[in-house]
Amino acid sequence: MERLIALIVKEFWAMVRDAKMRIVLIGLPVMQLLIFAFAVTLEVKNADIAIYDQSDGHYSSEIINRIAGSPYFRGIVRLNSYDEVRDAINRQRVIAALVIDSDFDAKRQRGTPTTVNLLLDGRRSNSAQILASYLQDIVTKAGMPVTMADREVTPGSIRRNWFNPNLSYYWFDLPCLLVLVVSVSSLAVTAQSVAREREMGTFDQLLVSPLRLPELLIGKMIPPMAISFLHGTIFLIVAQVIFGVPFTGSLLLFYLSLLIYMLALIGIGMFISAISKTQQQAFLGAFMAIVPLVVLSGFANPVENMPEWLQLLTYLDPARYFMEISLGLFLKAMPLSQVLERLWPLLLISIATLGTATWLFRARME
Amino acid sequence: MAPGNALPATGTTAVPAAIATSVCKSFGGLRALDKVDISIEPGRMTGLVGPDGAGKTTLIRILAGLMKADAGDIHVLGGAPGDDLENLGYMPQRFGLYEDLSVIQNLTLYADMRRLEGAERQESFERLLHFTDLTPFRDRLAGNLSGGMKQKLGLACALIKTPKLLLLDEPGVGVDPISRRELWSMVSGLTHQGIGVLWSTAYLDEAEKCDTVYLLNEGQLLYSGKPDGLNATVEGRTLRLSGFSGRSRPLLIRALDSDTVMDGTLQGRAIHLLMAPDKGPDDLDFLDAGQKTKIEIVPPHFEDGFIARLGGGPKGTSELAERYRTVPQDRDYAIEARKLTKRFGSFTASDAIEFKIPPGRIFGLLGPNGAGKSTTFKMLCGLLTPTEGTGSVAGYDLMTARADARAQLGYMAQKFSLYGELSVKQNLNFFAGAYGLKTAAARAAIASVVEVFELGDRLKVDAGTLPLGFKQRLALACAVLHQPPVLFLDEPTSGVDPVTRREFWMHINGLVEKGVTVLVTTHFMEEAEYCDEITLVYRAKQIATGTPDDLKALSAKLSGLADPTMEDAFIALINEHDRQEAEGPGSKAA
Numbered sequence: 001m002e003r004l005i006a007l008i009v010k011e012f013w014a015m016v017r018d019a020k021m022r023i024v025l026i027g028l029p030v031m032q033l034l035i036f037a038f039a040v041t042l043e044v045k046n047a048d049i050a051i052y053d054q055s056d057g058h059y060s061s062e063i064i065n066r067i068a069g070s071p072y073f074r075g076i077v078r079l080n081s082y083d084e085v086r087d088a089i090n091r092q093r094v095i096a097a098l099v100i101d102s103d104f105d106a107k108r109q110r111g112t113p114t115t116v117n118l119l120l121d122g123r124r125s126n127s128a129q130i131l132a133s134y135l136q137d138i139v140t141k142a143g144m145p146v147t148m149a150d151r152e153v154t155p156g157s158i159r160r161n162w163f164n165p166n167l168s169y170y171w172f173d174l175p176c177l178l179v180l181v182v183s184v185s186s187l188a189v190t191a192q193s194v195a196r197e198r199e200m201g202t203f204d205q206l207l208v209s210p211l212r213l214p215e216l217l218i219g220k221m222i223p224p225m226a227i228s229f230l231h232g233t234i235f236l237i238v239a240q241v242i243f244g245v246p247f248t249g250s251l252l253l254f255y256l257s258l259l260i261y262m263l264a265l266i267g268i269g270m271f272i273s274a275i276s277k278t279q280q281q282a283f284l285g286a287f288m289a290i291v292p293l294v295v296l297s298g299f300a301n302p303v304e305n306m307p308e309w310l311q312l313l314t315y316l317d318p319a320r321y322f323m324e325i326s327l328g329l330f331l332k333a334m335p336l337s338q339v340l341e342r343l344w345p346l347l348l349i350s351i352a353t354l355g356t357a358t359w360l361f362r363a364r365m366e
Numbered sequence: 367m368a369p370g371n372a373l374p375a376t377g378t379t380a381v382p383a384a385i386a387t388s389v390c391k392s393f394g395g396l397r398a399l400d401k402v403d404i405s406i407e408p409g410r411m412t413g414l415v416g417p418d419g420a421g422k423t424t425l426i427r428i429l430a431g432l433m434k435a436d437a438g439d440i441h442v443l444g445g446a447p448g449d450d451l452e453n454l455g456y457m458p459q460r461f462g463l464y465e466d467l468s469v470i471q472n473l474t475l476y477a478d479m480r481r482l483e484g485a486e487r488q489e490s491f492e493r494l495l496h497f498t499d500l501t502p503f504r505d506r507l508a509g510n511l512s513g514g515m516k517q518k519l520g521l522a523c524a525l526i527k528t529p530k531l532l533l534l535d536e537p538g539v540g541v542d543p544i545s546r547r548e549l550w551s552m553v554s555g556l557t558h559q560g561i562g563v564l565w566s567t568a569y570l571d572e573a574e575k576c577d578t579v580y581l582l583n584e585g586q587l588l589y590s591g592k593p594d595g596l597n598a599t600v601e602g603r604t605l606r607l608s609g610f611s612g613r614s615r616p617l618l619i620r621a622l623d624s625d626t627v628m629d630g631t632l633q634g635r636a637i638h639l640l641m642a643p644d645k646g647p648d649d650l651d652f653l654d655a656g657q658k659t660k661i662e663i664v665p666p667h668f669e670d671g672f673i674a675r676l677g678g679g680p681k682g683t684s685e686l687a688e689r690y691r692t693v694p695q696d697r698d699y700a701i702e703a704r705k706l707t708k709r710f711g712s713f714t715a716s717d718a719i720e721f722k723i724p725p726g727r728i729f730g731l732l733g734p735n736g737a738g739k740s741t742t743f744k745m746l747c748g749l750l751t752p753t754e755g756t757g758s759v760a761g762y763d764l765m766t767a768r769a770d771a772r773a774q775l776g777y778m779a780q781k782f783s784l785y786g787e788l789s790v791k792q793n794l795n796f797f798a799g800a801y802g803l804k805t806a807a808a809r810a811a812i813a814s815v816v817e818v819f820e821l822g823d824r825l826k827v828d829a830g831t832l833p834l835g836f837k838q839r840l841a842l843a844c845a846v847l848h849q850p851p852v853l854f855l856d857e858p859t860s861g862v863d864p865v866t867r868r869e870f871w872m873h874i875n876g877l878v879e880k881g882v883t884v885l886v887t888t889h890f891m892e893e894a895e896y897c898d899e900i901t902l903v904y905r906a907k908q909i910a911t912g913t914p915d916d917l918k919a920l921s922a923k924l925s926g927l928a929d930p931t932m933e934d935a936f937i938a939l940i941n942e943h944d945r946q947e948a949e950g951p952g953s954k955a956a
Contacts, residue, residue: 006799017787205783208747209800210773365749
């Protein structure tokens with residue numbers, strides 16, 4: 001027990017006293033928080049929208065006024081032909097165009113179902129998607145359904161905002177960001193831990209000490225685990241207090257899921273560390289792991305938008321499950337049964353990654 | 367084999383290839399060079415000698431124009447440093463070889479950079495490949511060359527166009543004695559063409575072979591001139607004691623504790639002493655070493671002069687050993703290796719290594735890099751599973767009780783065995799814990815080593831920023847916190863200054879007297895001299911085993927040298943082995 005405690009204390013000191021690690025542990029989460037929470041939402045808040053109102057009646061003006069009053073749009077560009085609409089979207093003057101047919105007011109007055117057309121810039125699919133949901137909401141509130149004339153927007157992703165009634169981007173962003181931050185920091189810390197010792201030549205010193213392999217592995221796993229719990233807790237608080245994102249689920253389930261998710265990631269980190277000779281290699285290895293981890297998790301682009309074969313691959317991505325759990329526990333009080341549905345594959349992945357890492361460790365010691 | 371390098375320069379009034387006066391350079395608060403003067407004459411070997419961290423590399427980089435001095439007057443090849451790169455050959459410590467390129471591709475690259483073309487290029491390649499014996503390896507990747515061959519290729523690349531000034535930064539580092547001698551004779555051959563050579567080294571014995579020597583220590587020039595000039599300052603004060611009765615270590619300790627002796631080292635069964643000024647052979651009666659004791663005056667070594675300049679070595683009694691427990695001598699052998707064999711695929715890294723070390727002895731595993739020393743060492747530490755054979759450490763079998771065996775040993779390597787980013791105190795705490803010391807015992811053990819090694823006012827300092835001497839102390843302190851009966855040392859003192867090295871071995875000698883058993887792996891001959899017994903490992907096999915005196919006597923027979931040094935013995939034994947191999951495996955049985 002003394003041996004294990006000594007190792008854990010040493011690992012913590014090594015982490016805290018290393019300037020590079022301090023950047024990873026403090027600078028990176030803060031930077032990610034700033035970039036993701038502000039930069040990403042700013043783009044959508046400051047978008048311009050074009051309106052081609054062929055009807056020019058009472059009801060169409062009502063819609064336009066509501067859009068003008070919304071904080072999400074910077075300005076409204078009024079256009080007078082389809083050519084102008086096409087041109088404005090092509091040149092990226094606007095991200096979306098609302099086209100109101102000439103018989104709109106007439107139909108509305110007769111009480112027959114009416115529609116407006118929304119054209120979105122598919123090149124900026126993420127922002128467009130968010131805007132579409134804003135507009136949909138505005139138009140629906142004005143009492144009219146909207147048809148989607150854009151090919152690139154799938155209704156599936158809009159459905160998610162059902163649990164985000166204020167259409168605040170933070171609500172989706174912060175639960176995902178939490179997953180991202182704990183992933184990056186724990187992977188970086190674990191991947192560096194053994195690689196640094198190997199590069200510095202202290203690994204041999206460690207191996208000739210009476211520390212046994214399980215002690216060594218546990219001692220190396222606890223610091224990244226503790227860091228991720230710290231980061232997770234901070235984000236849990238920041239998301240609610242500063243960004244007003246509600247946490248509706250069970251905290252106990254959240255920490256249980258975090259624990260199992262971390263085991264999976266630390267397994268990956270250990271694997272990288274075991275095959276790296278230098279810190280540089282470990283860093284590159286961690287980078288190589290983090291990109292697919294995040295991309296396949298459904299954060300940047302929804303899993304439903306991916307091709308079939310890639311969707312299958314996402315089942316191997318531990319971040320996918322934890323991302324769903326995090327979003328679920330934050331926004332819709334995900335019940336135990338649904339959490340467990342995602343936890344057991346996560347547990348299998350953890351066993352696989354940790355098992356491989358341990359095996360590799362033993363093999364690489366020879 | 368001996369290089370004929372003592373040639374006087376052809377013209378004594380020759381213009382120096384490089385001359386610098388009052389060079390100063392600081393990094394932060396650290397004075398790397400403090401008013402250093404140097405002059406490199408054409409056609410001469412100029413030695414830049416000093417321990418690690420003395421400022422050698424800084425001075426060479428300044429001369430090569432890679433770094434600006436803070437102050438000083440520097441002329442290189444008649445201009446400012448870096449002006450005449452055409453005629454400058456520079457070989458940094460880790461030469462810029464491209465490990466993924468072959469020998470010939472590396473040479474081609476450097477030829478391209480030096481714009482050497484056509485027939486001249488071909489002629490230069492042929493000459494250099496022949497000169498460095500690399501012709502058979504021209505298509506081998508540089509990364510797959512041995513340490514010695516890499517240095518030779520590095521030298522060849524620096525000589526692509528014959529320079530007027532050649533700056534070599536520790537060409538002998540990480541190179542076994544045979545390759546080191548070959549490199550030396552190659553380079554000293556170049557001086558006949560009028561090239562001025564600066565050879566920097568941490569091996570003080572190399573200084574004796576230079577025409578002119580500049581001795582650096584902690585950024586200060588301690589001596590400059592002919593090597594025998596420094597030796598002359600201690601002429602008549604260097605003695606050799608032999609034939610005494612009893613163990614040599616207690617005698618050395620007694621000698622060093624007295625004020626009449628400035629410094630002393632073990633040389634097999636003999637003791638080499640440096641007397642205080644005005645003291646001589648007649649002042650040693652107090653040792654009372656027995657009737658048969660023979661005391662003779664021997665020629666001084668460069669190191670004697672260096673130590674005298676620094677005011678002498680440490681005293682003999684080790685405070686660490688005084689406080690150490692007496693290790694019970696309850697078994698015949700503390701370390702045993704029985705036919706230890708390790709194969710990686712078809713490659714045999716160590717082949718049936720066998721030795722037994724009685725408690726309270728120092729045993730040396732000696733051999734060139736890659737010979738199988740560290741494989742054997744790792745098997746004994748329990749880090750590698752032997753393919754065949756077995757062994758034991760302090761009674762614990764390697765096959766069945768690895769972790770228990772590891773708890774019985776202290777391990778120390780000269781190179782980076784500490785956590786540089788942790789403070790001194792944190793390092794001590796970690797090692798105390800890692801070896802399972804309970805809180806109270808750990809506190810007591812740490813307090814004790816802190817006092818012995820005078821670490822008290824440096825406890826909060828990062829271990830990585832300690833001066834080399836203190837790093838050495840801390841490494842030893844961490845290795846012995848749990849008072850192990852067995853110590854494993856991996857090149858513990860290569861590159862450190864002689865005073866620090868003395869201090870280290872003073873502790874080891876003391877510990878051995880307390881019954882601690884020591885296993886040393888090294889290719890550093892001075893460390894080998896401290897061993898009771900040595901086994902020479904070469905190409906995975908033990909080619910000779912015996913006391914240092916035995917091995918020297920054997921090599922005297924083989925090579926015909928009258929008084930061979932440990933290095934001579936090393937080279938003679940390996941050459942003999944190569945000769946036998948060449949004659950075919952059949953002749954061996956005869």
